Amino acid sequence: MTQITLVEGDITQQEVDVVVNAANSSLLGGGGVDGAIHRKGGPEILADCRALRAGHYGKGLPTGRAVATTAGRLPARWVVHTVGPVYRAEEYEERAGLLASCYRESLRVSVELGARSMAFPAISAGIYGWPVEDAARIALTAVAEALADARGELEEVRFVLFGEATYETFEQVERELGQRS
Ligand code: AR6
Numbered sequence: 001m002t003q004i005t006l007v008e009g010d011i012t013q014q015e016v017d018v019v020v021n022a023a024n025s026s027l028l029g030g031g032g033v034d035g036a037i038h039r040k041g042g043p044e045i046l047a048d049c050r051a052l053r054a055g056h057y058g059k060g061l062p063t064g065r066a067v068a069t070t071a072g073r074l075p076a077r078w079v080v081h082t083v084g085p086v087y088r089a090e091e092y093e094e095r096a097g098l099l100a101s102c103y104r105e106s107l108r109v110s111v112e113l114g115a116r117s118m119a120f121p122a123i124s125a126g127i128y129g130w131p132v133e134d135a136a137r138i139a140l141t142a143v144a145e146a147l148a149d150a151r152g153e154l155e156e157v158r159f160v161l162f163g164e165a166t167y168e169t170f171e172q173v174e175r176e177l178g179q180r181s
Contacts, residue, residue, distance in 0.1 A: 002156065003156045004157050004158075004174075006161060007161070007167075008161050008164060008166075009160050011033060011119050012074055014075065015075045016075075017076060018076060018113065018115045019076040019080070020066075020118065020123070021081045022123045022126070023082065026060055027049040027061055027081055029046060031127055037074070041072035042072040042073045044073075064085070064098035065101070065102075067082075067109065068109055068110075077113075080110055085124060096134075099130065102124075103143050107154075108146070108150065112152075114153055115152075117156040117158065119159075120143070120157065120159050121161075125166070133172075137177070140174055
């Protein structure tokens with residue numbers, strides 16, 4: 001069984017094989033988790049991102065997709081970059097599907113790499129404005145479903161939540177979903 005764990009903390013400090021980055025489609029950096037990962041991981045990550053833009057992803061990484069690079073100086077082995085949707089209530093269904101896809105695709109890429117452990121931030125729940133409780137429900141549901149299909153060598157999927165409020169919301173939603181006793 002793959003364990004799903006919740007921790008409060010900074011994703012750049014996690015000792016896991018894969019750290020997932022809540023990127024934007026340019027792959028060239030930004031604020032939030034993205035800024036922290038590039039800052040702590042160093043220029044090697046950006047160099048890999050630029051190479052992706054010069055090759056397969058000339059137009060950028062589409063929302064809901066995921067791609068791996070080196071993790072540079074982070075304790076992780078790889079960073080898997082994914083692009084969450086910006087929250088927009090009027091297009092809820094379509095965008096919620098894209099948010100679920102971020103988790104599914106990141107997990108699929110990580111399994112393909114042979115990862116044993118990976119860490120997710122709360123994708124779209126910062127600058128992209130997704131309400132945290134709903135983002136948590138989508139995240140926990142998508143990961144549980146994806147693990148039922150393909151888990152490879154994965155032993156742990158860790159959600160690394162920034163701040164007590166976000167951590168407690170994830171914990172509460174996990175309980176409501178019956179994923180925690
Ligand atoms: N570790 C873990 N979680 C963090 C960290 C950290 N070091 N820093 C922030 N968070 P965000 P988004 C939390 O804004 O909403 C960037 O500019 C944060 O509190 O990083 O998907 C990209 O380039 C929130 O709960 O990602 C895009 O343009 C969650 O991580 C855009 O922001 C996600 O917040 C993506 O926005």
